[in-house]
Amino acid sequence: MGEFGSFGKILIIFGIVLVIVGGLFMLGSKIPFLGRLPGDIAVEKKNFSFYFPITTCIIVSIILSFIMWLFGRK
Numbered sequence: 001m002g003e004f005g006s007f008g009k010i011l012i013i014f015g016i017v018l019v020i021v022g023g024l025f026m027l028g029s030k031i032p033f034l035g036r037l038p039g040d041i042a043v044e045k046k047n048f049s050f051y052f053p054i055t056t057c058i059i060v061s062i063i064l065s066f067i068m069w070l071f072g073r074k
Contacts, residue, residue, distance in 0.1 A: 013071055017064070024060070 039055030 013068070016071075017068075020064075020067075 037055040040053040
């Protein structure tokens with residue numbers, strides 16, 4: 001029972017993370033600063049465009065790490 005209980009907990013946490021990420025995708029266009037922070041890389045040329053929101057990724061990673069830390073505490 002111990003192994004399956006911990007597996008169930010992991011699946012529940014994974015589901016919660018998926019719901020949060022899905023909500024961010026749905027609300028992402030409504031949050032004006034998300035994806036347009038200082039440090040996000042945007043290159044636009046004549047026939048080429050490249051965009052990498054590195055600062056946004058770091059902030060989202062910090063927030064998700066904090067949430068996982070809260071769930072991981074006993």
